[in-house]
Amino acid sequence: MKLLSIKNLTGRIVLQSGLHIGSGDSEMRIGGTDNPVVKHPYTLEPYIPGSSIKGKVRSLLELKSGLIGRRSNGDGGPLGLKDLESLEGDERLECMGILKLFGISGADTDEKSEIGPSRASFADCMLDENWKKQEFMSSQGFTEIKSENAIDRIKGTALNPRFSERVPAGTEFCFTIGLKVFEGDQGLEEILLQGLKLLEMDALGGSGSRGYGRVRFEFDEEENRRAFASTTPL
Template sequence: MNFKLEDIIKLEGIITLKSGLHIGSGNMEMRIGGTDSPVIRHPHTLEPYIPGSSLKGKVRSLLEMASGLVPFSIDNGGIVSWKTVEKLKKDKHELVEEAKDILKIFGSSGADSGENTDIGPTRVAFSDCYLDEEWKKKAQTNRWQFTEVKSENSINRISGTAANPRFIERVPEGTQFSFSLTFKILEESDKKLFNKLLTGLKLLEFDSIGGSGSRGYGRVAFNFKDDEINKQFANLNPFRGEN
């Protein structure tokens, strides 16, 4: 199939943290007086940020869960791939088109085999989300810290005493990040795929991003620059198929 770039939709806005956020840096170096698990920071400014890869991965995961595709991934719980599509085709399963939509939006691995020429290039590209400039100026004026350290521990069920203390670095509730993504329109049906992507962002508001989501971390809210998108997003209910 031949694809032609017809349009690029740019979606911009603000992500506001509704609870503390922890996206780990992967830094395993131990420092005296340091935290057990630091957040990821920009290497030049040392300010916390939300990687675009974290957003993309979580939104994709939630859409795959919502579509019912997770049990059909070839590697038992991994991401949907072209092999997933081939398996669904072979079984004549009703989720074939859902799987194709996921691959069109988020892309497939170069290691994927198969004649997946009807998928085309990846439609969405997420940018890293840095601290919103207006919020940062306000934070600096009020001398707000960009991160906090939260102490956690486990409880011995018999003695009732705390054990295994650890210190987790988080970005505090109320922090705001600038959000941006682009979405390529390569064929008329891609406009419907953009609406599916919005559904994924709405699912993220119901869920969380980063670590310790089950303990209340990583709740977020989106506010977009486009008023029409904001209205559409506010009325979106991903559990009623309104996408």
């Protein structure tokens, strides 16, 4: 298996609505929020973990393939080699493309040479420096606290108030996605762009059904901008 090139897709992620990717901090502080967003441990600035983008893009591509409900072991995990072995034709090609992009479990060793190493790597997305300077000039913070309540349908009163931290709409993050190209690879960049387009159509992070996590991808390279604009995953 010969590595031919490594392509980097770079650009910005622009939030179209508030984004919440939780930090997993179970400690409640006096005067704090009970649902904070993930932040860099040194700068305390919000960022988007690369794993969050990778996981959501893979999940959406697997939903699009229609293969999730037909997993060989019947669970809800990601597609693996055992699923590939049971497929034929276009379904097998689609599954193989996903496995090549995102990789397989270390426990899957049979026929591993057919898939090889994962092609796509997703870097953590930090705040865009140019956007950050503008925010400092306008004295706006990088996060906001949004209160949410359940409503008693009979009394019309608020129940169980909850305060969630989120990154506000308009925030811009820089992204870098590396794509390894091996001899014989075909169509993997197109699959990756389809996944990113599906993410634009869906949502990133938590509370997507309540309007959180709407994002827009802006690519640096004109070639990538044109390819992404013409992508129609559905």
